[in-house]
Amino acid sequence: MTMKNRNLPSGTRDEFGPRAAVKEQITAKLLAILKQRGFEKLTTPILEYADVFKPLNLTNNRAYQLLDEQGEALVLRPDLTLPVARMLSTTGVELPAKWYYSGDVFRVKKQLSGSYNQISEAGFELVGYGGLKGEWESLMIALAGCRETGVTEMTLELSDARFVASVLEALPVPTPTKQALQQALFAKNLTTYQQISALLAKTPFGPFLAEWPWLFGEFDDVMKVVAKLPAIPALTPVIDDLKATAAFLKQQAPSQRVVLDLSIPSPQRYYTGMAFRGYTQNASDYLFSGGRYDDLLKSFQQVKEPAVGLAFDVDALADKVATPATPPQTLIYFDADQWQLAEATLARTPNSTLCLADSREEAERIAVSTAKQLIDLTESR
Numbered sequence: 001m002t003m004k005n006r007n008l009p010s011g012t013r014d015e016f017g018p019r020a021a022v023k024e025q026i027t028a029k030l031l032a033i034l035k036q037r038g039f040e041k042l043t044t045p046i047l048e049y050a051d052v053f054k055p056l057n058l059t060n061n062r063a064y065q066l067l068d069e070q071g072e073a074l075v076l077r078p079d080l081t082l083p084v085a086r087m088l089s090t091t092g093v094e095l096p097a098k099w100y101y102s103g104d105v106f107r108v109k110k111q112l113s114g115s116y117n118q119i120s121e122a123g124f125e126l127v128g129y130g131g132l133k134g135e136w137e138s139l140m141i142a143l144a145g146c147r148e149t150g151v152t153e154m155t156l157e158l159s160d161a162r163f164v165a166s167v168l169e170a171l172p173v174p175t176p177t178k179q180a181l182q183q184a185l186f187a188k189n190l191t192t193y194q195q196i197s198a199l200l201a202k203t204p205f206g207p208f209l210a211e212w213p214w215l216f217g218e219f220d221d222v223m224k225v226v227a228k229l230p231a232i233p234a235l236t237p238v239i240d241d242l243k244a245t246a247a248f249l250k251q252q253a254p255s256q257r258v259v260l261d262l263s264i265p266s267p268q269r270y271y272t273g274m275a276f277r278g279y280t281q282n283a284s285d286y287l288f289s290g291g292r293y294d295d296l297l298k299s300f301q302q303v304k305e306p307a308v309g310l311a312f313d314v315d316a317l318a319d320k321v322a323t324p325a326t327p328p329q330t331l332i333y334f335d336a337d338q339w340q341l342a343e344a345t346l347a348r349t350p351n352s353t354l355c356l357a358d359s360r361e362e363a364e365r366i367a368v369s370t371a372k373q374l375i376d377l378t379e380s381r
C-alpha cells in the first residue's frame, strides 16, 4: 500500500486565500439576511444515523458511510433538511418555527465528474406554515441572497411535484403504463415516451402529451401548453399556485427571469409541492434549491406538519461572484517588550497585522514579498 498522507480524498479541496475569504463573506451575508428576517439559528451534527436520510433519492446523493462504536451505520450528512426534520420530531419545539443554518454536506459523486463532494450550504426551513406565504418568503430570501452576494444574472426555475403526479393519475391507462410513461419522460427517453403516449393520441390528452417532454421554458409559454389539458380537478390548485407566484414575482422583482419546468422529477424526492432553483449560464450547479415538503415530518413522527425551505450553495455562489480586491495590509514590526504599544497600533490601524519576525531585515522581506506597508515601532525607542 502506498502512503496517502499528502493526498486529498477525491472531490475534496483545501480552501485558503481569496476563495476562503469570499465563501466566508457570502455565508455571513446570507445569514445576516436570515437573522434580520427573524429566523433562529439551528445546528445539527455532521454525523447522523443513515436512516435519517432514507427519504432522499440516494442515486444522486449517496452518502459517506461509517460505523459508530456499536457497529451502527452512520453517515456524513448529505443534506441539511432531513436533520432539521429529525430534530423537530424529537425535541418539543413550538411550531410554527423559522430556522436557519449553515454547514457542509457530503455527497459521493462520480469520480472524475469534476464536482466536489463537500459542499457548503446556508439555508433555512419554515415549519408549520401551509400557505403560499411560505413559498413567497422563501423566494424573497432567494432573490435577496443572490442580490446581496453580488450575483448579477440568475434565472429562477419553478416546478411543482404535484404536476406530473396529477396528470399521470388522470390518464385512462393502467398504473404500470403510467409508471413507464413517467420513467421515459424523466429520462427523456423519447422513443419509449412516444410509443406509450401514442396509445393516448386520440384521447383529449393527445395534444398535451405530444408536447410534455419539452414542457420547460418561459412561464407563459409553458402555461399555454398546460391549457391544452382537459380539466383535471387535482391540477387546478397547482396551476393557480404557480400563476399566483409568477404574478407575485412580477410585482416584487419585475426584471427577474422566471422559467417553468413541468417535465422533470422534483429536485428532492421529499418535495410535495412547489420547488424553486436558481441557475446561471455556463454553470452546472444551482445557486439555490428549495421547495415545499409537507409529508417529511410524518416519516419521523405521526404528525404531519407543512414545511418549506431552501438552501444556497455557497460554493456555487463563490464561483459566480467576483473576488473583491483586498486593500493592502499594514505590517506592524515591534520588539517583544513593546507588545502593548503594538496592540494599540493594531487596534487603531485598519487592515493591519502584527509582524512576528525577529529582525527588521526579515520584516522588510515579508513586507516586500507580500506587498504590505511596514510600520516600525522600534525606530522611536
Ligand SMILES: N[C@@H](Cc1c[nH]c[nH+]1)C(=O)O
Pocket (backbone or CB within 6 Å): 079, 080, 081, 123, 124, 125, 267, 268, 289, 290, 291, 308, 309, 310, 311
Ligand atoms: N435540502 C435541500 C434544500 C432545501 C431546504 N429546505 C427545503 N429544501 C437541498 O439540499 O436541495
